[in-house]
Amino acid sequence: MTELLPTATGAETGRALRALTRGHRVEAAVTLFVLVVATVAGLFTPPIVGHIVDVVLDHRPPSAVTAPVLLLIVVALAQGVFSTLGGVLVARLGETMLATLRERVLGRALELPLGQVERAGSGDLVSRVSGDVAVVATTVRSVLPALASSGLTVGLTVIGLAALDWRFALAGLLAAPIQLYTLRWYLGRSVPVYAKQRIAEGARAQQLLDSIGGERTVRAFGLSVPHVSAVRQRSADALAYALRANRLATRFFGRLNMAEFVGLAAILATGFWLVRDGAVTVGATTAAALYFHRIFDPINMLLGLFDDAQEGGAGLARLVGVAETPLPPPGAAASPGDGSLSVEGVTFGYLPGRPVLHDISFRMADGEHVALVGTSGAGKTTLAKLIAGVHPAESGLIRVGGVEVADLDRRAVALVTQEVHVFAGTVLDDLRLAAPSTSAAAVRAALQQVGADRWVEALPDGTDTVVGEGGHPLTAMHAQQLALARLILADPRLAVLDEASAEAGSAGARQLELAAAAALAGRSALIVAHRLSQAAVADRVLVLDEGRIVEAGTHDELLRAGGGYSQLWQAWDGAREVAS
Secondary structure, eight states, rough: OOOOOOOOOOHHHHHHHHHHHHHGHHHHHHHHHHHHHHHHHHTTTTHHHHHHHHHHHOHHHHHHHHHHHHHHHHHHHHHHHHHHHHHHHHHHHHHHHHHHHHHHHHHHHHHHHHHHHHHHHHHHIIIIIIIIIHHHHIIIIIIHHHHHHHHHHHHHHHHHHHHHHHHHHHHHHHHHHHHHHHHHHHHHHHHHHHHHHHHHHHHHHHHHHHEEETTTHHHTTTTTHHHHHHHHHHHHHHHHHHHHHHHHHHHHHHHHHHHHHHHHHHHHHHHHHHHTTTTTTTTHHHHHHHHHHHHHHHHHHHHHHHHHHHHHHHHHOOOOOOOOTOOOOOOOOBBOOSSEEEEEEEEEOOOOBOOEEEEEEEETTTOOEEEEETTTTTHHHHHHHHTTTTSSSSSSEEETTTTTGBOOOOOGGGESSOOOOOSSSEEEHHTTOOOTOOOOHHHHHHHHTTOOOHHTSSTTGGGGGGETTSSBBBOHHHHHHHHHHHHHHHHHEEEEESTTTTTHHHHHHHHHHHHHHHTTSSSSSEEEOSHHHHHTTTSSSEETTEEEEEEEEEHHHHHTTTSSHHHHHHHHHHHHHHOO
16 A cells, blocks of 8 residues: 655745754855845836936936936946846755755655655655655756845835835735735645645656566566556646646736736826826836836746745655654664574565465574575565565564564665666775775675676776766676675675566576575575576575465475476476577
């Protein structure tokens, strides 16, 4: 059952933002000062233009216009310089805070219980650390500087408008009720839409990951049509919310245009009345109209940017939701006495009342290698995840070295799956993630042990070659060898291999089996066998069927028994001979 990671409330998001700004108060003060200077410089333009209008109407000599024009040039240059500098400072401050938030989100995601992340689905987490981060980053780079500049421009320009004549300010305020009503109408409808859109995009990402990641299984079982249909449905849901948001934005801007018409008409009517009575000059009225025109663009931008700000706010709330997710109380993190494994009466299901595993019990001695065999859906991967501590068992006990899995030091058990990730960075850094203090010599020894030393040395810069995202591409077999080398460096008491050679293809299968055998030497291992050749060399084989252990024994014992394992072996061995 899917349980999405939490999304922060408005109050929680606000607290997180205040916490992020505490260490940047000096930068924020300097940024605010620069933006105020830029806005104040711009306030001089309308009065200067109004003065030029009065000079022309009074038929003064052309020389009287020279000084105001030169002053306009100085004002324009000053405003341009300080506006640009202010935008850079706002973006820099925002990017710094966003980088801190990204680190917090990633750190908390790595600390969360694996079962919680699994229940949410990798698509939910991926959409947050990629899609939501991208949306928030766009908000920080473009929306935040514009919001800051527009807000100051509106506030200070209203003061300038009132300085000309208080009645001009009053006339301009006639647009405010329309704007406020429009904003309230828009926010009440857009906030839920944007929140649902982000969730729908996360569901779409999860469906894409499931369908593409399991492409071989989908093709093998003829599930292409339902998976394509599911992707289409998730995409349609996300598109529907995007279109709803676009329609709301269109109506929003149409109502803002009406407010602009009302305000400007009121300013011009007031100016006509005041000029007729001799209260102000035509130049002052011109300045008032320019002020209102100058203020309305920032107001429209300020209100219009709520569209982008709401999308960024929805993404920010999802990021803060991960960063603020409470962790379970820390346990004792005990180290096991050895690598022995005890599974007693374990039952587990992903949905209430629908168990996948039924009363599983078996023991594994320290240093023993046990293979799990069974058809797809028998429960092999689920059992492996329970032993690795990804999910807690509904009932029963799992102990490693006499210590319950929930209380184990995380380093005591290592899980290697067929979905191997190559981290962005050098080969050396990628391997040192398992043991940061490992020497370069120990890394090379681990690579040699899994048979990866030759191809790593053949890379452009050897172990200093950048791999992963944007780096040197690696084959599935090479990526799996790096994962096995990390296993050696991590040196757990118990290793759990879940079809760790499944993605290598037949050409690299034998090499990976040898690499896995080398990595498991001297430690206990539970192996979900993708190829029965792995089961043949294990100390013992457990056969699962519909979540139950139906056979147990050595490879030879199970062959002599003539049961389900024997039939699987004969079918697999026959297919292998035909292929060869």
